[in-house]
Amino acid sequence: MKKKDFDVIIVGAGPAGLAAAYKLSTAGIKVIVIERGAFPGAKNVMGGIFYRKAMEDLIPDFEKTAPLERHIIEQKVWLLSEDSALSGGLRSEKFNKEPYNCYSVFRAKFDKWFAERAKEAGALIITETVVKEPIIENGKVVGVKTDRPDGDLYADVVIAADGINSLLTKALGLRESITPDKVALTVKEIIGLPEKVINDRFCLNNNSEGATIEITGPFFEGMVTMGFIYTNESSISIGLGTIVEDLVKHKVNINDLLEKLKNHPIVKPLIAGGEIKEYMAHMIPEGGYFAIPKLYTDGFMVCGDAAMLVNAVHREGSNLAIESGKLAAETYLKAKEAGDFSAKTLSVYQKKMKNSFVLKDLKMYRHLPKMMEEKRQLLTKYPQFAIDAVYDMYNIDGVPKVDKIKAIKKSIGKLGYIRMAKDMFDLWRKVR
Amino acid sequence: MHSLVFIKQVPDAAQVRINYETGTLIREGVPSIINPFDAHAIEAAVQLKDKYGGNVSVISMGPPMAKEILKKALAMGADKVFLLSDMVFAGADTLATSYALWAGAKKVAEEVGSIDIYWTGKQAIDGDTAQTGPGIATRFNIPLVTYAVEIKEVDKQNKKIKVSRLIDGGMETVEVPLPCLITTEETINTLRYAPLPYLIKAAKTSVVLLNSGNTEIDAEQCGLKNSPTKVKKAFTPPKREKGEMLEGNDEKTLNALYDKLEPILKQCGKL
Ligand SMILES: Cc1cc2nc3c(=O)[nH]c(=O)nc-3n(C[C@H](O)[C@H](O)[C@H](O)COP(=O)(O)OP(=O)(O)OC[C@H]3O[C@@H](n4cnc5c(N)ncnc54)[C@H](O)[C@@H]3O)c2cc1C
Ligand SMILES: Cc1cc2nc3c(=O)[nH]c(=O)nc-3n(C[C@H](O)[C@H](O)[C@H](O)COP(=O)(O)OP(=O)(O)OC[C@H]3O[C@@H](n4cnc5c(N)ncnc54)[C@H](O)[C@@H]3O)c2cc1C
Numbered sequence: 095m096k097k098k099d100f101d102v103i104i105v106g107a108g109p110a111g112l113a114a115a116y117k118l119s120t121a122g123i124k125v126i127v128i129e130r131g132a133f134p135g136a137k138n139v140m141g142g143i144f145y146r147k148a149m150e151d152l153i154p155d156f157e158k159t160a161p162l163e164r165h166i167i168e169q170k171v172w173l174l175s176e177d178s179a180l181s182g183g184l185r186s187e188k189f190n191k192e193p194y195n196c197y198s199v200f201r202a203k204f205d206k207w208f209a210e211r212a213k214e215a216g217a218l219i220i221t222e223t224v225v226k227e228p229i230i231e232n233g234k235v236v237g238v239k240t241d242r243p244d245g246d247l248y249a250d251v252v253i254a255a256d257g258i259n260s261l262l263t264k265a266l267g268l269r270e271s272i273t274p275d276k277v278a279l280t281v282k283e284i285i286g287l288p289e290k291v292i293n294d295r296f297c298l299n300n301n302s303e304g305a306t307i308e309i310t311g312p313f314f315e316g317m318v319t320m321g322f323i324y325t326n327e328s329s330i331s332i333g334l335g336t337i338v339e340d341l342v343k344h345k346v347n348i349n350d351l352l353e354k355l356k357n358h359p360i361v362k363p364l365i366a367g368g369e370i371k372e373y374m375a376h377m378i379p380e381g382g383y384f385a386i387p388k389l390y391t392d393g394f395m396v397c398g399d400a401a402m403l404v405n406a407v408h409r410e411g412s413n414l415a416i417e418s419g420k421l422a423a424e425t426y427l428k429a430k431e432a433g434d435f436s437a438k439t440l441s442v443y444q445k446k447m448k449n450s451f452v453l454k455d456l457k458m459y460r461h462l463p464k465m466m467e468e469k470r471q472l473l474t475k476y477p478q479f480a481i482d483a484v485y486d487m488y489n490i491d492g493v494p495k496v497d498k499i500k501a502i503k504k505s506i507g508k509l510g511y512i513r514m515a516k517d518m519f520d521l522w523r524k525v526r
Numbered sequence: 527m528h529s530l531v532f533i534k535q536v537p538d539a540a541q542v543r544i545n546y547e548t549g550t551l552i553r554e555g556v557p558s559i560i561n562p563f564d565a566h567a568i569e570a571a572v573q574l575k576d577k578y579g580g581n582v583s584v585i586s587m588g589p590p591m592a593k594e595i596l597k598k599a600l601a602m603g604a605d606k607v608f609l610l611s612d613m614v615f616a617g618a619d620t621l622a623t624s625y626a627l628w629a630g631a632k633k634v635a636e637e638v639g640s641i642d643i644y645w646t647g648k649q650a651i652d653g654d655t656a657q658t659g660p661g662i663a664t665r666f667n668i669p670l671v672t673y674a675v676e677i678k679e680v681d682k683q684n685k686k687i688k689v690s691r692l693i694d695g696g697m698e699t700v701e702v703p704l705p706c707l708i709t710t711e712e713t714i715n716t717l718r719y720a721p722l723p724y725l726i727k728a729a730k731t732s733v734v735l736l737n738s739g740n741t742e743i744d745a746e747q748c749g750l751k752n753s754p755t756k757v758k759k760a761f762t763p764p765k766r767e768k769g770e771m772l773e774g775n776d777e778k779t780l781n782a783l784y785d786k787l788e789p790i791l792k793q794c795g796k797l
Contacts (some may be wrong), residue, residue, distance in 0.1 A: 126726070132557075217730060218729045218730065220722070220725045220729055222725075223722065240722055242719065242721055242722040243719065243720075243721035243722070244717075244721040244722050244723050246722075247722070348698065371555075388770065499761065
């Protein structure tokens with residue numbers, strides 16, 4: 095092997111790669127991060143709600159300098175039909191006290207900031223450079239090839255944090271290309287509005303309070319889709335993600351679907367008068383627990399989206415990325431002590447992940463993606479039924495409530511008591 | 527063979543739009559880039575370094591944000607980069623700019639050794655005056671070669687350089703003694719895809735900050751106050767109207783075309 099240039103090569107300057115880079119650099123490890131974008135965050139997309147906890151464990155006072163938009167005090171879910179929204183959620187003053195639970199962020203700004211912290215800690219970050227493949231010697235990963243002249247680099251360990259399409263994990267045979275049923279295509283617009291208008295429309299007291307709305311239901315025509323509306327300081331992020339296979343099957347263009355959402359009578363007034371500032375598209379891995387590859391091999395570990403670490407139900411991804419990057423870094427430090435970077439030593443990473451909230455959460459929801467795929471009634475008939483039932487109860491039209499309840503019971507009968515009970519039981523059991 | 531390249535931070539013209547109502551540029555969200563001609567000046571200097579040795583320094587006058595283009599310059603093969611940034615420079619026209627850059631250049635030479643070739647782009651894509659390079663050469667009282675398209679030969683021994691430059695309707699080759707200042711056309715070279723070691727070096731090298739405190743600069747010759755150029759008015763040229771289409775291959779169409787062209791050709795003396 096050629097002389098190593100660095101202790102660790104990290105591929106990808108998203109939250110996963112930067113967390114690993116930060117942790118390793120603060121421990122005095124020689125780290126290089128290779129990023130293909132013009133700057134870290136240049137093309138990175140997120141809704142995006144950023145959770146405090148995992149980041150705080152890494153950089154305790156990050157909130158002082160990080161570019162955060164609003165802290166979120168209200169989170170709502172809408173079951174949306176063509177003309178109605180059945181809404182649930184929580185607004186709490188508990189979320190309005192420091193330390194805040196989560197924030198809206200812009201990744202282009204956030205990743206850039208995070209990269210600066212990693213640089214200050216000593217990490218070297220190289221941009222506009224694409225990693226093409228791992229360099230393997232005697233069955234061990236010893237470095238990477240980049241697209242630059244003189245572009246080979248060698249190190250003890252390569253950490254892949256190269257996002258959903260992870261070239262490296264595929265090249266090493268840890269993972270296949272993702273199939274269309276395990277990935278969501280997501281589009282998002284940032285719509286500029288004056289702060290005051292946003293505060294008024296979302297009932298917020300000032301520019302630092304924020305609200306989120308998650309949207310699902312029959313409006314999306316039975317496609318597994320999650321829509322979202324988030325408040326930033328002086329803009330609103332609105333977007334949605336749909337499983338690619340569903341888009342193909344239903345012959346739906348995701349941009350048309352976003353247009354349709356923006357023109358929904360309940361959504362429209364929230365964004366009215368705004369100016370589209372930016373449009374973005376990105377993929378989200380939705381395969382869940384069963385899609386997660388082996389997380390290590392000789393001289394190699396994989397973190398974040400590259401390892402499919404996304405909890406779609408709770409729109410968590412960036413925090414799982416950070417936690418995994420941190421644990422990979424800890425594993426490297428242990429391996430360095432032992433002076434051994436073989437798969438055997440690096441398997442500690444998998445154990446650490448297993449014991450962390452990352453794999454525990456994903457395991458809990460492991461059956462959910464398949465269930466959503468198979469039981470479309472969960473997304474269509476049942477929510478529609480709930481919307482109609484609540485409408486009936488709220489609609490005072492002279493019909494006695496007993497009769498209304500009878501009618502509701504009758505429509506449950508039509509949906510199939512047994513089947514619905516079974517579906518609900520299944521759902522409960524599978525997220526237990 | 528030491529080179530010093532002057533580079534200017536400009537908005538990426540491909541991404542600038544015009545607000546026709548106010549007549550101003552919409553700069554918001556538009557990334558800054560190295561003035562395209564200046565990138566070729568860097569490449570030309572690095573090519574000479576590769577061939578004849580020496581070092582390449584780069585300097586820019588601008589706001590702190592201009593650090594980013596200097597980092598790019600390092601990744602293109604520059605050895606040392608300098609940012610001349612100070613409130614006293616704000617609002618400078620080409621006279622004050624070339625003064626400040628000249629003063630900065632002298633400071634650079636103190637740090638890296640005496641400079642053999644100064645380089646600028648032929649012009650900045652935003653200011654477009656093409657005056658800064660000549661302004662600097664004049665202050666140094668050294669030969670100036672504008673619109674260079676090829677470096678023919680460097681005679682290290684006798685300190686001479688032979689350069690081909692564009693002139694109206696053709697090209698000429700000139701030989702000048704060093705030190706000199708060369709302004710570059712884009713056609714002088716093609717930019718290389720920088721090798722990884724350059725990028726690593728760039729990430730490890732920091733930008734040297736120059737200001738009126740650590741550089742010998744006379745504040746009385748800097749900034750808006752000391753810029754004789756006054757902007758009287760700024761306006762947007764009217765949007766070009768769609769051209770007129772004449773269709774057909776008969777005499778009638780031809781005559782109609784002639785009738786339209788005749789007065790124009792007469793007016794500009796071509797008929
Ligand atoms: C629309 C949308 C909304 C989301 N909303 C949320 C949310 O609200 N909250 C949340 O926590 N998560 C959210 N997520 C998920 C979250 O964005 C990801 O889980 C997270 O970004 C994963 O981080 P990462 O570092 O693993 O990957 P990424 O952020 O994708 O970073 C990977 C990096 O690697 C680089 N790269 C890739 N290949 C190469 C290569 N070959 N060479 C060099 N560089 C390479 C990329 O340019 C990129 O910078 C959302 C995702 C999307 C798409
Ligand atoms: C009254 C007035 C106020 C102005 N205020 C400002 C202001 O506040 N901020 C501002 O940015 N501009 C300002 N300008 C514009 C500024 O004067 C010109 O951009 C500058 O003098 C260079 O002229 P140019 O753009 O025509 O460049 P040219 O002369 O066309 O440039 C030729 C070459 O000179 C070099 N060069 C030019 N400028 C620089 C530089 N700054 N650093 C290093 N190399 C350089 C480059 O190699 C370039 O290719 C002002 C102009 C006027 C008249």
